[in-house]
Amino acid sequence: MTEVVLVLGVPLIGALLQALWGHRPFAAGVNVVTSLLTFLASAALTARVVSLGPLTVMHELFFVDAFNVFLVALTAFVGFTTAIFSRVYMRIEQDRGKLSAGQLRLYHSMYQLFTFTMLLALLTNNVGILWVAMEAATLATVLLVSLYRTPAGIEAAWKYFILCGVGIAQALFGTILLYLAAEKVLGAGGTALLWTHLNEVKGQLEPTVLGIAFVFLLVGFGTKVGLVPLHNWLPDAHAEGPTPISAVLSGLLLNVALYAVVRNKVLVDGALGTHVAGNLMMGFGLLSVVVAAFFLSRQKDVKRLFAYSSIEHMGIVTFAFGMGGPVASFAGLLHMTAHSLTKSAIFFAVGHAAQKTGTQVIADIRGLIQVSPAVGWGLMLGSIAILGIPPFGVFASEFLILTTAMREQPWATPILLVALGVAFAVIFSKVQAMVFGETNARRLPHPPALFPVFVHLLIVLLLGLYIPPYLAHWYRQAAAMIG
């Protein structure tokens, strides 16, 4: 109980404090400390759930089990490391006159609020509140995408707002239909939308209604996951916002949206007793992987390049969860973890690279390794990790997903392999040109914060070499629950 209150309370108080003093010089430090406290609280919560098992608190308002506690820990951790990165990154942006004090205050306050909404979405037991929190996460980030007030930034933010708003409205309709079915079994009132109650009676829910509901829920939350063809907002929002926001959007928000889909899928599977929901997810997932892979080669902007790569990886995870079964779900969870750590590390390196060269255009970034070996190697190693080269964790999860696909959905394997091959060729050649060669980069006024990059990559490397038994056990439990 205390842990849940702390996990949610700390970022909320942090947001309030930053709304008052977020423009002061010490605000970035406070941001780091608040995020650290959130992370510590989530670690305590994790320890407790690992030792005592799933728990519900506060009249079943919140619910923690193996599936969401793992995402809570991941979210709080990446939130913390991104805060470390953002402290230096935003100071450089401010020194260069790109941001005013007021904009910085908005940024810090919304950063904490965004963390809060994501943790709320993960921890709540109420499917309706899950929707409210997802919408609030959009609201918290939309003004950050247009933070620089450039025409492109405003356009990206408007697109993000409208597309995600319309998308999430579909999810609300799906939630209403879910409530309609639930109310028949559980009776009207507050308990009919509680996930724990729904999960107990999922076999009795009306299949027709849940089938229609899932289509709306998948389209709605799928918009936020960035599934093709609902992905249009994603590359723009990633490219135009400040880099720490790109990192948390890619590394965290997409995961949380997918979490919402999977939670609902568990209920729909139970009610329908067929594999329809899984098939839908496999279809959307595969389409995203293929389309994103082929769009990669057209990208001129480095942040758009990695945004498309995020669409591709979310497609892989959606496909894995769609396939279902203990191995595929295990791999899906592992891939979610590895992707969000690797992708945020890449965005940290890309952010500093763009600051050094003063551009995000791939063709203008050259020879990073000469000016700053740390940034260069960070970008190179991050790209190698995300492309699924063996020692890293992404390889392990992709390997598991591919081998499961070979056994259960053989037709999909060649499609996945081709897409992964295309992505490899494109990203590797582009990154190689950015890292090596003659340089045009200059020194930064403050030493870049690259500590988080290497911490993330180290964890991903460890995940590839050796998954600690308690972590594997934890994944297995979560995978068993997802089904």
Place this chain on the structure above:
Amino acid sequence: MNISFANQMINLLAALLLLIAFAMLSQRRILRLIHLFAAQGFVLSLNTAIVAATISQPHLYFSALLTLLLKVLVLPWLLHRLIDRLNIRWDVETLVNIPTTMLVGIVLVIISFNLALPISQLAGTITRSTLGIAMASVLISFLMMITRRKAVPQVIGFLAMENGLFFAATSTTYGMPMVVELGIALDVLVGTFIFGIFFFQIRETFDSLDIHHLEKLKDRE
């Protein structure tokens, strides 16, 4: 309240709701669009109050009151202030192909009635026959968002869509649990504020509120 009388009232209000949705689809003046939006909110709130009186569900009175406050008073007031500050109160939008849009709207109504049929048979509420109308008004608002070229009408379409969803919730399940309804209301309110901030940002940057300016970010070659 007498059930059959209440039923007739609910059907009447639902029909009005659909009529207003069509009126919004073809309305070119921003000011009248806001009036229509407020009227839609009023119909919605009245409908909720009638349902509450018929089946004596006290929490529905509360949600009727919430609708009245938010969608008839606060949001239209905010929109009025916005168009005053932006000086676009008397703006008239050029809409092409109003007849075609209306025809598409009619097709959407037919589709939603078909889609709603299996669901509304399962709902046990006295209002279940209106689910088709709720779905139709959601889709028509969506159509309105697609056809508009200016930012403010697009946002009004967005808010009208939320009205349709709210109507769907009342007609199938007598409304969502209170916590959820409050959460949704908060999101809508905050969303409208942010849209307001956006209007100024867009105007400052592009000197106009035309969405045409916001179509440059493609995958640049």
